[in-house]
Amino acid sequence: MRYFRLLATLLKVNIQMSLAYRADTVVNILLNLMWLGWELLGLSIIFNNTETLGGWGPGELIALLGVFRLVNTMMAALIWPNTEKFNQSVRDGSLDYTLLQPVNSMFLVTFSRITVWRIWDLVLAFILIAVGVAMTGATATAVSILNFVLLTVSGTIVIYSLWIVLIAFTFWFTKFDNNVTILQALLDAGRYPVTVYPVWLRIIVTYLIPIAVATTIPLQALRGELGLGSVVTFIGIGIASFLAASSVWKVGVKRYSGASS
Amino acid sequence: MAHQSPILVTRLSKTYKVPEREGGFGAAVRSFFKRKYKDVKAVQEVSFKIEQGEIVGFLGPNGAGKTTTLKMLSGLLHPTSGGAAVLSFIPWELKPEYLRSMTLVMGQRNRLSWDIPAADSFLLNQAIYRIPDDEYKKTYKELDELLELEPLMKKPVRNLSLGERMKCEIAAGLLHRPKVLFLDEPTIGLDITGQARIREFLLEYNQRTGATILLTSHYMADVTALCERILIIHHGELKYDGGISDLSRRIAPFKLIGVMLADADTHDLSGYGIEVPNEEDLEKRYIQVNAGDVTGVTSRLLADLPIHDITITDPPIESVIEQAFQQ
Amino acid sequence: MVNIFKRLWQVNWAEQWQYRANLIMYLLYFLVSPVIYLAVWTSIAASRGEVNGFTTNDFITYYMTLLIVDQITSNIILHIFAYKVQDGSLSGELIRPIHPMLTNTLVNNIAFKALSLMGLTPIWIILFALFRPDYSGVTWLNMALSIPAMALGFIIGFLLSAAVTSLAFWTTRVYSISEFYFAIFLLFSGQFVPLPLMPDFVQEVAKYLPFQLSLYFPIQLILGKLSPEEIIQGFLAGILWLPISIGLFNWVWREGVRRYSAVGA
Numbered sequence: 001m002r003y004f005r006l007l008a009t010l011l012k013v014n015i016q017m018s019l020a021y022r023a024d025t026v027v028n029i030l031l032n033l034m035w036l037g038w039e040l041l042g043l044s045i046i047f048n049n050t051e052t053l054g055g056w057g058p059g060e061l062i063a064l065l066g067v068f069r070l071v072n073t074m075m076a077a078l079i080w081p082n083t084e085k086f087n088q089s090v091r092d093g094s095l096d097y098t099l100l101q102p103v104n105s106m107f108l109v110t111f112s113r114i115t116v117w118r119i120w121d122l123v124l125a126f127i128l129i130a131v132g133v134a135m136t137g138a139t140a141t142a143v144s145i146l147n148f149v150l151l152t153v154s155g156t157i158v159i160y161s162l163w164i165v166l167i168a169f170t171f172w173f174t175k176f177d178n179n180v181t182i183l184q185a186l187l188d189a190g191r192y193p194v195t196v197y198p199v200w201l202r203i204i205v206t207y208l209i210p211i212a213v214a215t216t217i218p219l220q221a222l223r224g225e226l227g228l229g230s231v232v233t234f235i236g237i238g239i240a241s242f243l244a245a246s247s248v249w250k251v252g253v254k255r256y257s258g259a260s261s
Numbered sequence: 262m263a264h265q266s267p268i269l270v271t272r273l274s275k276t277y278k279v280p281e282r283e284g285g286f287g288a289a290v291r292s293f294f295k296r297k298y299k300d301v302k303a304v305q306e307v308s309f310k311i312e313q314g315e316i317v318g319f320l321g322p323n324g325a326g327k328t329t330t331l332k333m334l335s336g337l338l339h340p341t342s343g344g345a346a347v348l349s350f351i352p353w354e355l356k357p358e359y360l361r362s363m364t365l366v367m368g369q370r371n372r373l374s375w376d377i378p379a380a381d382s383f384l385l386n387q388a389i390y391r392i393p394d395d396e397y398k399k400t401y402k403e404l405d406e407l408l409e410l411e412p413l414m415k416k417p418v419r420n421l422s423l424g425e426r427m428k429c430e431i432a433a434g435l436l437h438r439p440k441v442l443f444l445d446e447p448t449i450g451l452d453i454t455g456q457a458r459i460r461e462f463l464l465e466y467n468q469r470t471g472a473t474i475l476l477t478s479h480y481m482a483d484v485t486a487l488c489e490r491i492l493i494i495h496h497g498e499l500k501y502d503g504g505i506s507d508l509s510r511r512i513a514p515f516k517l518i519g520v521m522l523a524d525a526d527t528h529d530l531s532g533y534g535i536e537v538p539n540e541e542d543l544e545k546r547y548i549q550v551n552a553g554d555v556t557g558v559t560s561r562l563l564a565d566l567p568i569h570d571i572t573i574t575d576p577p578i579e580s581v582i583e584q585a586f587q588q
Numbered sequence: 589m590v591n592i593f594k595r596l597w598q599v600n601w602a603e604q605w606q607y608r609a610n611l612i613m614y615l616l617y618f619l620v621s622p623v624i625y626l627a628v629w630t631s632i633a634a635s636r637g638e639v640n641g642f643t644t645n646d647f648i649t650y651y652m653t654l655l656i657v658d659q660i661t662s663n664i665i666l667h668i669f670a671y672k673v674q675d676g677s678l679s680g681e682l683i684r685p686i687h688p689m690l691t692n693t694l695v696n697n698i699a700f701k702a703l704s705l706m707g708l709t710p711i712w713i714i715l716f717a718l719f720r721p722d723y724s725g726v727t728w729l730n731m732a733l734s735i736p737a738m739a740l741g742f743i744i745g746f747l748l749s750a751a752v753t754s755l756a757f758w759t760t761r762v763y764s765i766s767e768f769y770f771a772i773f774l775l776f777s778g779q780f781v782p783l784p785l786m787p788d789f790v791q792e793v794a795k796y797l798p799f800q801l802s803l804y805f806p807i808q809l810i811l812g813k814l815s816p817e818e819i820i821q822g823f824l825a826g827i828l829w830l831p832i833s834i835g836l837f838n839w840v841w842r843e844g845v846r847r848y849s850a851v852g853a
Binding site for chain 1: 374
């Protein structure tokens with residue numbers, strides 16, 4: 001409850017901040033729409049030349065694009081701006097203040113900055129998912145939709161946890177400005193079903209930097225390709241990775257204060 | 262009622278392991294595989310206690326261990342050994358109740374977000390520290406009275422002058438009415454009037470709330486105006502703990518004898534004591550002598566030289582502290 | 589003059605060498621998109637034999653060559669220059685008796701390129717082993733011709749980016765503007781997909797724009813996919829665009845500096 005109030009305050013502050021840059025917001029939304037056009041053009045070029053990509057039809061790829069944009073929105077609205085703020089606070093030492101506040105520091109580091117206009121992007125993502133699902137025909141059932149939602153959430157948590165671990169590395173290696181580049185670089189791999197990638201790339205984006213867990217796998221659930229066992233497993237992975245990331249963060253904070261050295 | 266000092270420090274020590282690195286490419290490669298570490302003793306066996314409502318100055322040259330000590334007391338750093346209790350909490354356990362009852366203000370670090378007006382950062386702090394609305398309003402009103410914050414609140418922090426920003430920084434650190442204040446160079450970079458403003462405020466705040474304050478500063482004026490007691494730390498060791506007026510007696514038992522001479526520059530004063538320059542008073546020449554020798558030297562001076570005027574004073578506190586550092 | 593460039597090279601090379609750790613991350617970022625499109629199109633071509641005349645190997649060689657050509661013809665002006673304008677450090681460079689953009693920034697770009705090509709080489713060899721492209725269609729003549737083609741592509745691209753980046757003299761939103769420029773480039777240069785796969789109107793428009801000179805033209809030239817007429821056409825387009833981009837850059841630059849000194853940033 002308390003954290004919801006805090007979140008509301010943070011949101012308010014961030015809305016005020018973005019109101020100061022109104023023109024930028026408009027420009028960003030336009031650019032965003034343009035990129036969406038480019039992505040759809042890319043899909044249309046692909047499906048002008050083939051009926052299926054890695055066994056997936058146009059509707060499924062549009063839905064995948066929607067899920068990808070959902071993840072991408074989380075990154076753009078929270079993860080990248082907060083990474084910037086975090087790295088800045090390590091450089092100028094104001095991280096000390098963050099750690100001395102009577103609130104969970106992981107929470108503060110995650111939600112200090114919120115790029116508010118990205119909410120618009122969420123709407124677009126949901127439209128894409130809905131249109132994509134409609135195009136695939138009536139294959140989606142209540143169960144598969146529920147699985148899809150659960151796996152999208154848990155997949156997103158997996159990526160979030162990876163981010164926490166990556167920025168927590170800064171506690172050990174202070175000069176680590178590129179802490180999230182690997183995540184940034186590989187994120188684009190989420191645009192297409194990993195089944196079309198060569199094996200080595202598939203392994204990287206499924207196990208190492210598990211972008212696929214938040215994109216391809218929820219879509220597979222929507223298509224009804226995943227049994228109950230794998231759905232439960234992936235949800236378990238989501239919970240486990242969050243717990244693991246929180247403890248890495250805690251150890252990192254301790255390390256920062258010299259408790260473990 | 263059991264009485265306990267709000268700040269209690271016993272044999273507090275902090276040793277950093279610093280990787281040793283030689284120059285050159287080969288050394289860089291070697292150090293990649295096997296790092297050599299050097300122990301740097303930043304703080305060694307420091308003990309002191311501070312009573313409620315005291316304002317204590319924490320002095321020492323750069324790198325003496327002041328900031329490390331403040332960081333341990335605020336909870337940011339774990340000590341290597343020794344203990345501390347602040348308001349009966351162990352700081353580095355970082356208990357929320359502890360964090361809500363103290364504050365750390367560092368003059369060189371920004372707590373406030375640059376892009377938004379201070380008012381918004383204040384509201385955020387209200388939420389973080391769970392300050393009830395009425396209490397928040399009351400505290401804000403008080404701080405506004407003392408610091409004249411209102412005209413600064415609506416501007417983005419980046420548009421404020423350094424002095425204005427520091428006022429907001431300090432106010433932001435005090436919204437939750439902390440009982441203990443750790444201030445690290447709170448007046449750094451400010452002009453003379455700005456420094457005086459902050460000083461007045463701290464004194465007033467301390468009198469109104471009875472808060473305990475431990476502060477470091479490079480400006481001796483801060484220390485002489487605010488603190489009756491000072492701690493001097495050098496090379497990580499506590500060198501002095503006591504009243505500021507006793508300092509000259511204990512550390513530097515000297516007096517300054519100022520003499521105004523008929524033809525000032527021609528006389529050699531080296532036979533009487535060490536001559537020290539004094540820029541504030543160019544008419545007189547000053548010599549420093551041991552406190553016990555004052556009477557003897559004075560009568561010799563009066564007998565030997567054509568003296569128009571003679572004064573005997575304590576040395577300025579700055580030079581005494583400087584001498585204390587050098588010991 | 590040669591001496592100035594030599595000195596600038598020493599300084600900028602040393603500076604870029606300092607940032608070599610960032611370079612690995614940059615390369616990673618730069619590699620992912622072409623490799624993904626390579627994977628997507630080879631998987632389509634493999635299932636159908638060919639796409640619009642492109643075989644699986646054509647796609648592999650196209651994107652593999654793109655990795656190198658893009659390194660050579662692209663530039664990082666925006667990242668160095670817009671920042672200098674906004675934080676005011678450009679002022680120091682403007683009062684020096686050499687052109688900041690055409691000397692310091694240019695040499696900095698080239699130093700970056702040299703270093704990133706060094707970093708790219710081992711990665712490229714690994715990708716070569718993974719994808720096994722068949723480069724038997726490449727001739728020495730094609731390779732020789734590609735050198736002036738890439739030089740033209742780099743110079744024109746550099747001048748156009750420099751012109752766009754110089755808008756930083758007027759607006760703080762130069763990053764949005766160049767994002768737009770980059771999106772246009774992506775579409776019409778052949779970075780996204782080989783141009784023949786694009787819708788007809790995109791192909792038609794691309795012919796009249798300079799962007800393909802930086803990627804599509806040199807790539808296909810190296811791979812021996814262009815007819816003699818197309819090669820001549822490409823070089824003619826380059827020779828035509830060169831004075832246009834020089835003029836455009838000069839004009840934007842002159843007006844920008846005038847404005848910068850008027851505002852007194």
